[in-house]
Amino acid sequence: MEEMPNERMQRVVQYLEGELDATERTAFEREVEGDPALRADLDAARKTLSGLQALGEERLRRALIDADTTLDGGTRTGSMRWWWAAAAVLVIGVTAWWLIPRDTPQELAIEFAYTEPGLPVLMGSSGSMDAIMNAYKQGDLATAGVLLNASLARDPMNDTLNYFAGVVAARSENCAGARVRFDLVLDGSRFHPQARYHAALCALHAGDVALAREQLEQVTNAPDAQLAGKARGLLERLNDL
Amino acid sequence: MMDVSVGCTWLSGVSIRTPEKDTTPTLPYSMEHTLQAAQQEDHDWYRALYAEHRNAFVKWARQQYQVREEEARDAFQEAVIVLYRKSRAGEVTALNCSVRTYLFAVGRNHLLTHLRVVRRHDALDEQAHGIPDHLLATNSMDEQEKEATAELVRQRLAELKPDDRRVLELYYLEGKDMDAVAEALGLKNRNVAKKKKHFALQRLIALVRSTKMLLL
Numbered sequence: 001m002e003e004m005p006n007e008r009m010q011r012v013v014q015y016l017e018g019e020l021d022a023t024e025r026t027a028f029e030r031e032v033e034g035d036p037a038l039r040a041d042l043d044a045a046r047k048t049l050s051g052l053q054a055l056g057e058e059r060l061r062r063a064l065i066d067a068d069t070t071l072d073g074g075t076r077t078g079s080m081r082w083w084w085a086a087a088a089v090l091v092i093g094v095t096a097w098w099l100i101p102r103d104t105p106q107e108l109a110i111e112f113a114y115t116e117p118g119l120p121v122l123m124g125s126s127g128s129m130d131a132i133m134n135a136y137k138q139g140d141l142a143t144a145g146v147l148l149n150a151s152l153a154r155d156p157m158n159d160t161l162n163y164f165a166g167v168v169a170a171r172s173e174n175c176a177g178a179r180v181r182f183d184l185v186l187d188g189s190r191f192h193p194q195a196r197y198h199a200a201l202c203a204l205h206a207g208d209v210a211l212a213r214e215q216l217e218q219v220t221n222a223p224d225a226q227l228a229g230k231a232r233g234l235l236e237r238l239n240d241l
Numbered sequence: 242m243m244d245v246s247v248g249c250t251w252l253s254g255v256s257i258r259t260p261e262k263d264t265t266p267t268l269p270y271s272m273e274h275t276l277q278a279a280q281q282e283d284h285d286w287y288r289a290l291y292a293e294h295r296n297a298f299v300k301w302a303r304q305q306y307q308v309r310e311e312e313a314r315d316a317f318q319e320a321v322i323v324l325y326r327k328s329r330a331g332e333v334t335a336l337n338c339s340v341r342t343y344l345f346a347v348g349r350n351h352l353l354t355h356l357r358v359v360r361r362h363d364a365l366d367e368q369a370h371g372i373p374d375h376l377l378a379t380n381s382m383d384e385q386e387k388e389a390t391a392e393l394v395r396q397r398l399a400e401l402k403p404d405d406r407r408v409l410e411l412y413y414l415e416g417k418d419m420d421a422v423a424e425a426l427g428l429k430n431r432n433v434a435k436k437k438k439h440f441a442l443q444r445l446i447a448l449v450r451s452t453k454m455l456l457l
Contacts, residue, residue: 009443018331044450048442051394051449052413053329054387057322059414063288064318071292115392117452139385226396 008038012045103237105212109204112234114197114227116167119160132164144168159189166198175202193222197231209238282328283416291321294341298348306352313348316355320348325416397448405441412438 014020015028032038103111118137119129128151135143148165155161166181179202185195200215216238219231295317302313324344327333333343398406404426411417411425419431419438428434 006443009446010439013439013442013446040450041446045446047390048394048446048449049413050387051390052398052409052445053326054391055395055398056329056414056416057326058391060284060287060322060325060416061318063284064291064321067288067292067295068314071295113392115389117389117393226399229399 009041009045012038012041015042016045016049103241105204105207105209105238105241108234108237108241109201112230112237113201114194114230116164116194116198129160136164136168141168141172145172157184159185159191163189163191163195166195170198170202175205178202193219193224193227193231197227200231200234209241213238283418283421287321287325287416290324290340290344291317294344298345301345302348302352305349306356308352308356312352312355316348316352317344319351320344323347323351329416393452394445394449397445397452400448401441401444404437405444408434408438408441409445 011020011028015025020028032042118133120133128147132144132147132151135141135147145165145168148161148168152158152161152165162181162184166178166185169175169178169181179199182195182199182202185191189195196215196218200212200219203209203211203215213235216231216235220228220235222228222231295314298317298320299310299313302308302316303310308316321344324333324340324347398409401409408422408426411422412419417425419434422438423429423431423434426434426437428437
Protein backbone atom coordinates (compact mmCIF):
# COMPACT_ATOMS: atom_id res chain seq x y z
CA MET A 1 0.00 0.00 0.00
CA GLU A 2 1.26 3.48 -0.89
CA GLU A 3 2.02 5.84 2.01
CA MET A 4 0.44 9.28 2.16
CA PRO A 5 2.38 11.87 0.18
CA ASN A 6 4.40 14.38 2.11
CA GLU A 7 2.08 17.37 1.81
CA ARG A 8 4.85 19.87 2.20
CA MET A 9 6.90 18.30 -0.60
CA GLN A 10 3.77 17.92 -2.70
CA ARG A 11 3.28 21.68 -2.61
CA VAL A 12 6.93 22.21 -3.55
CA VAL A 13 6.50 19.99 -6.61
CA GLN A 14 3.19 21.63 -7.53
CA TYR A 15 4.88 25.01 -7.30
CA LEU A 16 7.77 23.98 -9.56
CA GLU A 17 5.49 22.30 -12.09
CA GLY A 18 3.20 25.34 -12.34
CA GLU A 19 0.21 23.65 -10.73
CA LEU A 20 -0.54 26.37 -8.16
CA ASP A 21 -2.74 29.32 -8.98
CA ALA A 22 -1.47 32.88 -8.63
CA THR A 23 -2.67 33.31 -5.02
CA GLU A 24 -1.23 30.00 -3.92
CA ARG A 25 2.09 30.79 -5.63
CA THR A 26 2.40 34.12 -3.87
CA ALA A 27 1.57 32.54 -0.51
CA PHE A 28 4.09 29.77 -1.11
CA GLU A 29 6.86 32.20 -2.10
CA ARG A 30 6.22 34.24 1.04
CA GLU A 31 6.42 31.08 3.14
CA VAL A 32 9.72 30.06 1.49
CA GLU A 33 11.28 33.39 2.40
CA GLY A 34 10.75 32.77 6.11
CA ASP A 35 11.35 29.03 6.24
CA PRO A 36 14.90 27.74 5.57
CA ALA A 37 13.78 24.10 5.70
CA LEU A 38 11.18 24.71 3.02
CA ARG A 39 13.81 26.54 0.96
CA ALA A 40 16.07 23.48 1.23
CA ASP A 41 13.18 21.27 0.06
CA LEU A 42 12.64 23.62 -2.86
CA ASP A 43 16.35 23.52 -3.81
CA ALA A 44 16.45 19.72 -3.72
CA ALA A 45 13.26 19.44 -5.80
CA ARG A 46 14.52 22.00 -8.31
CA LYS A 47 17.80 20.14 -8.66
CA THR A 48 16.01 16.82 -9.15
CA LEU A 49 13.65 18.21 -11.78
CA SER A 50 16.48 19.92 -13.63
CA GLY A 51 18.40 16.62 -13.66
CA LEU A 52 15.36 14.78 -15.01
CA GLN A 53 14.92 17.46 -17.67
CA ALA A 54 18.56 17.12 -18.73
CA LEU A 55 18.20 13.34 -18.95
CA GLY A 56 15.04 13.73 -21.07
CA GLU A 57 16.85 16.08 -23.44
CA GLU A 58 19.79 13.70 -23.64
CA ARG A 59 17.43 10.87 -24.59
CA LEU A 60 15.69 13.02 -27.21
CA ARG A 61 19.06 13.97 -28.68
CA ARG A 62 19.88 10.29 -29.09
CA ALA A 63 16.53 9.76 -30.85
CA LEU A 64 17.35 12.61 -33.26
CA ILE A 65 20.80 11.18 -34.01
CA ASP A 66 19.10 7.85 -34.62
CA ALA A 67 16.69 9.61 -37.02
CA ASP A 68 19.76 10.89 -38.92
CA THR A 69 20.91 7.31 -39.43
CA THR A 70 17.48 6.29 -40.72
CA LEU A 71 17.14 9.33 -42.99
CA ASP A 72 20.59 9.00 -44.52
CA GLY A 73 20.17 5.27 -45.03
CA GLY A 74 16.81 5.83 -46.76
CA THR A 75 17.81 8.52 -49.24
CA ARG A 76 20.53 6.50 -50.92
CA THR A 77 18.14 3.91 -52.37
CA GLY A 78 15.71 6.34 -53.99
CA SER A 79 17.04 6.40 -57.58
CA MET A 80 18.31 2.84 -57.97
CA ARG A 81 17.37 0.82 -61.00
CA TRP A 82 15.68 -2.47 -60.17
CA TRP A 83 18.60 -4.84 -60.91
CA TRP A 84 20.96 -2.57 -58.99
CA ALA A 85 18.43 -2.49 -56.19
CA ALA A 86 18.21 -6.30 -56.22
CA ALA A 87 21.98 -6.58 -56.01
CA ALA A 88 22.02 -4.06 -53.22
CA VAL A 89 19.37 -6.00 -51.32
CA LEU A 90 21.55 -9.11 -51.62
CA VAL A 91 24.60 -7.24 -50.35
CA ILE A 92 22.58 -5.68 -47.58
CA GLY A 93 21.24 -9.11 -46.62
CA VAL A 94 24.71 -10.57 -46.40
CA THR A 95 26.10 -7.64 -44.48
CA ALA A 96 22.96 -6.86 -42.50
CA TRP A 97 24.68 -7.54 -39.24
CA TRP A 98 27.08 -4.73 -39.94
CA LEU A 99 24.42 -2.37 -41.25
CA ILE A 100 22.11 -2.53 -38.26
CA PRO A 101 22.86 0.60 -36.24
CA ARG A 102 24.82 -0.52 -33.18
CA ASP A 103 26.45 1.18 -30.30
CA THR A 104 30.05 2.11 -30.77
CA PRO A 105 32.51 1.76 -27.86
CA GLN A 106 32.68 5.55 -27.70
CA GLU A 107 28.88 5.89 -27.48
CA LEU A 108 28.80 3.33 -24.69
CA ALA A 109 31.53 5.23 -22.85
CA ILE A 110 29.34 8.33 -22.99
CA GLU A 111 26.15 6.51 -22.02
CA PHE A 112 27.80 4.75 -19.06
CA ALA A 113 29.79 7.79 -17.94
CA TYR A 114 30.41 8.00 -14.21
CA THR A 115 30.76 11.42 -12.64
CA GLU A 116 32.92 11.29 -9.56
CA PRO A 117 31.15 13.57 -7.05
CA GLY A 118 34.30 14.24 -4.98
CA LEU A 119 35.02 13.81 -1.31
CA PRO A 120 33.17 15.65 1.46
CA VAL A 121 34.70 18.97 2.47
CA LEU A 122 34.45 19.99 6.09
CA MET A 123 33.31 23.54 6.73
CA GLY A 124 36.20 25.78 7.74
CA SER A 125 38.96 23.24 7.13
CA SER A 126 41.96 24.21 5.04
CA GLY A 127 43.89 20.99 4.29
CA SER A 128 45.41 20.41 0.86
CA MET A 129 42.83 17.73 0.03
CA ASP A 130 40.04 20.17 0.88
CA ALA A 131 41.57 22.76 -1.45
CA ILE A 132 41.78 20.11 -4.18
CA MET A 133 38.17 19.07 -3.59
CA ASN A 134 36.96 22.66 -3.57
CA ALA A 135 38.59 23.30 -6.95
CA TYR A 136 37.33 19.96 -8.30
CA LYS A 137 33.74 20.55 -7.20
CA GLN A 138 33.77 24.03 -8.69
CA GLY A 139 34.81 22.52 -12.01
CA ASP A 140 38.18 24.26 -11.89
CA LEU A 141 40.08 21.24 -13.20
CA ALA A 142 43.24 23.19 -14.03
CA THR A 143 43.67 24.29 -10.40
CA ALA A 144 42.71 20.85 -9.09
CA GLY A 145 45.33 19.33 -11.43
CA VAL A 146 48.08 21.68 -10.27
CA LEU A 147 47.29 21.04 -6.58
CA LEU A 148 47.15 17.28 -7.14
CA ASN A 149 50.54 17.27 -8.88
CA ALA A 150 52.06 19.25 -6.02
CA SER A 151 50.69 16.78 -3.47
CA LEU A 152 51.76 13.79 -5.55
CA ALA A 153 55.32 15.15 -5.67
CA ARG A 154 55.36 14.72 -1.89
CA ASP A 155 53.42 11.45 -1.78
CA PRO A 156 53.62 9.73 -5.18
CA MET A 157 51.93 6.45 -4.20
CA ASN A 158 48.95 7.98 -2.40
CA ASP A 159 45.90 6.13 -3.81
CA THR A 160 43.43 8.98 -3.22
CA LEU A 161 45.67 11.51 -4.97
CA ASN A 162 46.39 9.17 -7.86
CA TYR A 163 42.71 8.38 -8.28
CA PHE A 164 41.66 12.03 -8.39
CA ALA A 165 44.59 12.93 -10.64
CA GLY A 166 43.27 10.23 -13.00
CA VAL A 167 39.72 11.57 -12.80
CA VAL A 168 40.90 15.12 -13.53
CA ALA A 169 43.01 13.92 -16.47
CA ALA A 170 40.11 11.86 -17.87
CA ARG A 171 37.72 14.81 -17.56
CA SER A 172 40.30 16.92 -19.41
CA GLU A 173 40.23 14.31 -22.20
CA ASN A 174 43.74 13.13 -21.37
CA CYS A 175 43.01 9.42 -21.14
CA ALA A 176 46.65 8.40 -21.59
CA GLY A 177 47.65 10.41 -18.52
CA ALA A 178 44.58 9.16 -16.66
CA ARG A 179 45.51 5.51 -17.20
CA VAL A 180 48.94 6.01 -15.68
CA ARG A 181 47.33 7.42 -12.55
CA PHE A 182 44.59 4.80 -12.33
CA ASP A 183 47.21 2.02 -12.57
CA LEU A 184 48.75 3.37 -9.37
CA VAL A 185 45.46 2.88 -7.50
CA LEU A 186 46.19 -0.65 -6.33
CA ASP A 187 43.89 -3.49 -5.35
CA GLY A 188 42.80 -2.94 -1.75
CA SER A 189 42.37 0.81 -2.11
CA ARG A 190 38.81 2.04 -1.58
CA PHE A 191 39.15 3.78 -4.94
CA HIS A 192 40.28 0.67 -6.83
CA PRO A 193 36.85 -0.20 -8.34
CA GLN A 194 36.22 3.41 -9.41
CA ALA A 195 39.69 3.64 -10.94
CA ARG A 196 39.12 0.42 -12.89
CA TYR A 197 35.73 1.69 -14.08
CA HIS A 198 37.20 5.00 -15.28
CA ALA A 199 40.06 3.10 -16.94
CA ALA A 200 37.45 0.98 -18.77
CA LEU A 201 35.72 4.13 -20.05
CA CYS A 202 39.08 5.46 -21.26
CA ALA A 203 39.70 2.17 -23.06
CA LEU A 204 36.29 2.45 -24.75
CA HIS A 205 37.04 6.01 -25.86
CA ALA A 206 40.18 4.58 -27.48
CA GLY A 207 38.13 1.74 -29.02
CA ASP A 208 39.92 -0.97 -26.98
CA VAL A 209 36.98 -3.19 -26.01
CA ALA A 210 39.14 -6.07 -24.72
CA LEU A 211 40.93 -3.81 -22.25
CA ALA A 212 37.61 -2.28 -21.18
CA ARG A 213 36.24 -5.77 -20.43
CA GLU A 214 39.32 -6.68 -18.44
CA GLN A 215 38.90 -3.54 -16.31
CA LEU A 216 35.15 -3.94 -15.84
CA GLU A 217 35.44 -7.53 -14.69
CA GLN A 218 37.34 -6.21 -11.66
CA VAL A 219 34.37 -3.98 -10.76
CA THR A 220 31.42 -6.37 -11.00
CA ASN A 221 31.70 -7.44 -7.35
CA ALA A 222 32.67 -4.04 -5.95
CA PRO A 223 31.27 -3.04 -2.52
CA ASP A 224 29.55 -0.09 -4.23
CA ALA A 225 26.52 -2.01 -5.50
CA GLN A 226 25.55 0.73 -7.90
CA LEU A 227 28.94 0.92 -9.54
CA ALA A 228 29.07 -2.87 -9.70
CA GLY A 229 25.63 -2.91 -11.38
CA LYS A 230 26.74 -0.28 -13.83
CA ALA A 231 29.82 -2.34 -14.71
CA ARG A 232 27.70 -5.45 -15.26
CA GLY A 233 25.28 -3.48 -17.45
CA LEU A 234 28.13 -2.12 -19.54
CA LEU A 235 29.68 -5.58 -19.91
CA GLU A 236 26.34 -6.90 -21.19
CA ARG A 237 26.13 -4.11 -23.74
CA LEU A 238 29.68 -4.80 -24.86
CA ASN A 239 28.56 -8.34 -25.70
CA ASP A 240 26.16 -6.84 -28.26
CA LEU A 241 28.86 -4.92 -30.11
CA MET B 242 8.69 31.69 -51.77
CA MET B 243 6.26 32.33 -49.00
CA ASP B 244 6.90 34.33 -45.85
CA VAL B 245 5.52 32.37 -42.92
CA SER B 246 7.12 34.30 -40.11
CA VAL B 247 4.12 36.25 -38.82
CA GLY B 248 4.12 36.28 -35.05
CA CYS B 249 7.64 34.86 -34.64
CA THR B 250 9.81 37.90 -35.33
CA TRP B 251 10.62 38.14 -31.60
CA LEU B 252 13.00 35.22 -31.87
CA SER B 253 15.89 37.14 -33.33
CA GLY B 254 14.50 40.61 -33.79
CA VAL B 255 14.23 40.11 -37.53
CA SER B 256 11.78 38.35 -39.73
CA ILE B 257 12.94 35.02 -41.11
CA ARG B 258 11.90 33.65 -44.48
CA THR B 259 11.94 29.88 -44.53
CA PRO B 260 11.92 27.93 -47.80
CA GLU B 261 8.68 26.34 -48.86
CA LYS B 262 8.20 22.77 -47.79
CA ASP B 263 9.97 20.34 -50.08
CA THR B 264 7.89 17.74 -51.84
CA THR B 265 9.42 14.61 -50.37
CA PRO B 266 6.86 12.21 -48.87
CA THR B 267 5.97 13.11 -45.31
CA LEU B 268 5.76 10.93 -42.26
CA PRO B 269 2.29 10.10 -40.94
CA TYR B 270 2.21 13.07 -38.61
CA SER B 271 0.61 16.39 -39.26
CA MET B 272 3.36 18.97 -39.26
CA GLU B 273 0.88 21.80 -39.42
CA HIS B 274 0.65 21.52 -35.66
CA THR B 275 0.56 24.73 -33.75
CA LEU B 276 3.16 25.31 -31.09
CA GLN B 277 0.45 24.83 -28.48
CA ALA B 278 -0.06 21.27 -29.69
CA ALA B 279 3.65 20.49 -29.32
CA GLN B 280 3.11 20.58 -25.56
CA GLN B 281 1.13 17.33 -25.66
CA GLU B 282 3.62 15.36 -27.75
CA ASP B 283 6.25 12.76 -26.86
CA HIS B 284 9.69 11.95 -28.26
CA ASP B 285 8.32 10.01 -31.25
CA TRP B 286 6.56 13.12 -32.46
CA TYR B 287 9.66 15.29 -32.06
CA ARG B 288 11.72 12.70 -33.90
CA ALA B 289 9.21 12.71 -36.76
CA LEU B 290 9.20 16.51 -36.75
CA TYR B 291 12.98 16.50 -37.03
CA ALA B 292 12.95 13.96 -39.84
CA GLU B 293 10.32 15.97 -41.73
CA HIS B 294 12.19 19.27 -41.79
CA ARG B 295 15.87 18.43 -41.32
CA ASN B 296 16.85 18.26 -44.98
CA ALA B 297 15.12 21.53 -45.83
CA PHE B 298 16.84 23.29 -42.93
CA VAL B 299 20.25 21.87 -43.77
CA LYS B 300 19.92 22.93 -47.40
CA TRP B 301 18.73 26.39 -46.45
CA ALA B 302 21.39 26.91 -43.75
CA ARG B 303 24.23 25.76 -46.01
CA GLN B 304 23.14 28.22 -48.69
CA GLN B 305 22.62 31.11 -46.29
CA TYR B 306 25.63 30.71 -44.00
CA GLN B 307 28.11 28.46 -45.88
CA VAL B 308 28.25 26.04 -42.94
CA ARG B 309 29.08 22.35 -43.06
CA GLU B 310 26.25 19.83 -43.16
CA GLU B 311 27.08 18.56 -39.64
CA GLU B 312 26.96 22.09 -38.24
CA ALA B 313 23.54 22.67 -39.78
CA ARG B 314 22.28 19.33 -38.45
CA ASP B 315 23.55 20.08 -34.96
CA ALA B 316 21.80 23.45 -35.05
CA PHE B 317 18.53 21.86 -36.12
CA GLN B 318 18.80 19.19 -33.43
CA GLU B 319 19.34 21.95 -30.91
CA ALA B 320 16.26 23.76 -32.24
CA VAL B 321 14.08 20.68 -31.75
CA ILE B 322 15.42 20.23 -28.23
CA VAL B 323 14.74 23.90 -27.42
CA LEU B 324 11.16 23.46 -28.68
CA TYR B 325 10.80 20.35 -26.48
CA ARG B 326 12.22 22.16 -23.45
CA LYS B 327 10.05 25.23 -23.88
CA SER B 328 6.92 23.22 -24.65
CA ARG B 329 7.37 21.15 -21.50
CA ALA B 330 7.76 24.37 -19.52
CA GLY B 331 4.63 25.83 -21.13
CA GLU B 332 6.61 28.76 -22.53
CA VAL B 333 5.47 28.69 -26.16
CA THR B 334 1.71 28.62 -25.79
CA ALA B 335 1.30 32.31 -26.57
CA LEU B 336 3.22 32.18 -29.85
CA ASN B 337 1.25 32.38 -33.02
CA CYS B 338 3.42 30.77 -35.68
CA SER B 339 3.98 27.37 -37.20
CA VAL B 340 6.30 24.82 -35.65
CA ARG B 341 8.42 24.90 -38.80
CA THR B 342 8.97 28.66 -38.64
CA TYR B 343 9.85 28.44 -34.98
CA LEU B 344 12.40 25.67 -35.59
CA PHE B 345 14.05 27.52 -38.46
CA ALA B 346 14.34 30.67 -36.37
CA VAL B 347 15.81 28.90 -33.34
CA GLY B 348 18.14 26.84 -35.54
CA ARG B 349 19.33 29.96 -37.29
CA ASN B 350 20.03 31.74 -33.99
CA HIS B 351 21.95 28.74 -32.72
CA LEU B 352 23.98 28.61 -35.92
CA LEU B 353 24.85 32.31 -35.73
CA THR B 354 25.94 31.98 -32.10
CA HIS B 355 28.06 28.97 -33.05
CA LEU B 356 29.66 30.89 -35.92
CA ARG B 357 30.49 33.82 -33.66
CA VAL B 358 32.19 31.47 -31.17
CA VAL B 359 34.15 29.71 -33.94
CA ARG B 360 35.37 33.02 -35.36
CA ARG B 361 36.40 34.26 -31.94
CA HIS B 362 38.16 30.95 -31.30
CA ASP B 363 40.02 31.21 -34.61
CA ALA B 364 41.18 34.71 -33.73
CA LEU B 365 42.39 33.55 -30.34
CA ASP B 366 44.17 30.47 -31.66
CA GLU B 367 47.36 32.36 -32.46
CA GLN B 368 47.47 34.08 -29.07
CA ALA B 369 46.78 30.79 -27.29
CA HIS B 370 49.56 28.96 -29.09
CA GLY B 371 51.45 26.67 -26.74
CA ILE B 372 48.83 26.50 -23.99
CA PRO B 373 47.48 22.95 -23.44
CA ASP B 374 43.93 22.40 -24.67
CA HIS B 375 42.59 21.35 -21.27
CA LEU B 376 43.51 24.76 -19.90
CA LEU B 377 41.51 26.39 -22.67
CA ALA B 378 38.37 24.32 -22.02
CA THR B 379 35.27 26.43 -22.59
CA ASN B 380 32.85 24.24 -20.67
CA SER B 381 31.05 26.71 -18.46
CA MET B 382 30.42 26.03 -14.81
CA ASP B 383 26.72 25.91 -15.66
CA GLU B 384 27.29 23.15 -18.20
CA GLN B 385 29.46 21.15 -15.82
CA GLU B 386 26.97 21.59 -13.03
CA LYS B 387 24.15 20.53 -15.34
CA GLU B 388 26.06 17.39 -16.33
CA ALA B 389 26.90 16.59 -12.72
CA THR B 390 23.26 17.07 -11.68
CA ALA B 391 22.05 14.85 -14.51
CA GLU B 392 24.53 12.15 -13.50
CA LEU B 393 23.49 12.41 -9.86
CA VAL B 394 19.81 12.07 -10.78
CA ARG B 395 20.59 9.19 -13.15
CA GLN B 396 22.33 7.33 -10.32
CA ARG B 397 19.58 7.98 -7.79
CA LEU B 398 16.89 7.04 -10.34
CA ALA B 399 18.53 3.63 -10.64
CA GLU B 400 18.01 3.12 -6.91
CA LEU B 401 14.22 3.53 -7.07
CA LYS B 402 11.82 0.60 -7.23
CA PRO B 403 11.15 -0.38 -10.86
CA ASP B 404 7.59 0.95 -10.98
CA ASP B 405 8.61 4.27 -9.44
CA ARG B 406 11.48 4.54 -11.92
CA ARG B 407 9.24 3.65 -14.85
CA VAL B 408 6.61 6.30 -14.12
CA LEU B 409 9.30 8.99 -13.92
CA GLU B 410 11.03 7.74 -17.07
CA LEU B 411 7.78 7.76 -19.04
CA TYR B 412 6.85 11.26 -17.98
CA TYR B 413 10.18 13.07 -17.73
CA LEU B 414 12.54 11.12 -19.95
CA GLU B 415 10.20 10.02 -22.74
CA GLY B 416 7.93 13.06 -22.68
CA LYS B 417 4.66 11.07 -22.40
CA ASP B 418 1.58 12.88 -21.13
CA MET B 419 -0.35 11.56 -18.15
CA ASP B 420 -2.91 9.69 -20.28
CA ALA B 421 -0.12 7.82 -22.06
CA VAL B 422 1.63 7.13 -18.74
CA ALA B 423 -1.61 5.68 -17.31
CA GLU B 424 -2.07 3.50 -20.39
CA ALA B 425 1.53 2.26 -20.40
CA LEU B 426 1.36 1.30 -16.72
CA GLY B 427 -2.17 -0.14 -16.87
CA LEU B 428 -3.51 2.44 -14.43
CA LYS B 429 -7.16 3.46 -14.21
CA ASN B 430 -6.77 7.04 -15.40
CA ARG B 431 -4.47 10.06 -15.61
CA ASN B 432 -5.25 11.12 -12.04
CA VAL B 433 -4.02 7.82 -10.66
CA ALA B 434 -0.92 8.10 -12.84
CA LYS B 435 -0.32 11.64 -11.65
CA LYS B 436 -0.56 10.60 -8.01
CA LYS B 437 1.87 7.77 -8.64
CA LYS B 438 4.27 10.18 -10.33
CA HIS B 439 4.09 12.52 -7.33
CA PHE B 440 4.98 9.70 -4.92
CA ALA B 441 7.87 8.53 -7.09
CA LEU B 442 9.19 12.05 -7.53
CA GLN B 443 9.13 12.67 -3.81
CA ARG B 444 11.19 9.53 -3.23
CA LEU B 445 13.68 10.60 -5.86
CA ILE B 446 13.98 14.09 -4.36
CA ALA B 447 14.63 12.53 -0.95
CA LEU B 448 17.43 10.41 -2.43
CA VAL B 449 18.99 13.39 -4.20
CA ARG B 450 18.75 15.42 -1.03
CA SER B 451 20.43 12.73 1.08
CA THR B 452 23.35 12.63 -1.38
CA LYS B 453 23.78 16.39 -1.21
CA MET B 454 23.85 16.28 2.58
CA LEU B 455 26.54 13.62 2.50
CA LEU B 456 28.70 15.65 0.15
CA LEU B 457 28.44 19.15 1.56
